[in-house]
């Protein structure tokens with residue numbers, strides 16, 4: 001078997017193995033439920049195997065949607081002792097339990113890809129008509145409940161909402177959160193080495209926030225005004241912006257398109273607001289801490305995602321391409337989430353150094369859009385080399401290429417299938 005055929009075969013096997021009948025777990029053991037942005041990426045992998053199955057991944061996720069439009073970050077489709085905090089801790093009283101926060105909204109962009117690249121046109125049209133109203137409600141939820149003052153940037157109230165859970169960018173904002181006094185037992189350390197996972201003092205704060213949402217009965221105004229952790233996440237906002245642009249385009253494919261002037265306004269407002277987070281010397285965008293009102297002076301790969309969000313000027317894109325090219329040389333196995341020269345760089349601890357295949361894909365997509373094709377292609381080739389070296393891990397040491405975190409990981413297999421296999 002050629003290497004390429006073999007890699008494809010392995011990736012397909014991983015998705016099949018992690019398929020729980022309609023939804024795909026990120027990896028067996030460590031993450032035994034359906035995660036929001038994982039589901040989006042994983043649907044792209046299913047696209048080349050079984051188009052209907054790709055759409056079903058999204059349908060299953062929307063089963064967990066709240067009446068206010070929010071699509072939660074985890075849907076607890078089944079019970080499991082492998083994970084903490086589970087449904088009881090989140091305290092969301094629904095027939096299908098979920099968490100009470102969301103995750104970066106990749107879904108509209110994924111749906112646009114499924115719609116445009118699907119070969120079964122009738123299936124694509126039917127699924128789009130079915131899911132579009134839910135998707136629209138989700139995007140409107142972000143603007144309504146997470147941007148109370150119409151600033152153009154939505155807020156996040158938990159590091160897990162960024163998807164970049166343990167990012168060093170959140171250290172100061174998280175330090176302001178009290179540590180819970182509740183006794184609890186972590187389950188992640190049963191699956192992965194502790195030097196690749198968050199510290200106890202961080203986990204205590206994650207749990208404090210989970211309890212805070214519950215104690216405030218998930219009231220979005222109370223949480224917005226009083227949550228001890230309150231950030232504007234540049235990557236989440238860039239992903240939302242791209243999603244809304246794609247949602248507006250998808251609307252035109254419906255048999256009866258909606259009027260969406262509110263979303264046109266949001267797109268323009270966000271474009272300007274993202275510009276306010278540009279850092280000229282770093283050649284990247286930053287996150288903002290809403291307690292200080294200041295940008296968080298720490299660069300990560302999150303700050304490259306406005307390229308994917310179609311929200312940078314041509315000059316900014318050129319400057320970013322120079323920064324990204326250098327960053328990619330500093331750690332050859334994908335883009336290190338934190339630059340290897342940074343004192344906070346930690347090659348194996350998640351979101352504090354390792355590289356992630358789906359982040360590489362989004363950045364390459366953005367580079368391509370702004371005409372930096374050669375660099376986008378280099379990122380694609382490097383990403384492929386990671387898989388050839390290590391296989392389908394959750395994330396990778398960017399210096400050695402070693403696989404870390406959970407093995408046989410769905411989004412890594414899926415993005416490989418979609419992007420370069």
Ligand code: GLC
Pocket residue numbers: 026031035036037038162163164165166
């Ligand atoms: C980790 C990641 C998060 C991901 C989840 C499931 O919590 O930080 O981004 O969605 O695992 O893969």
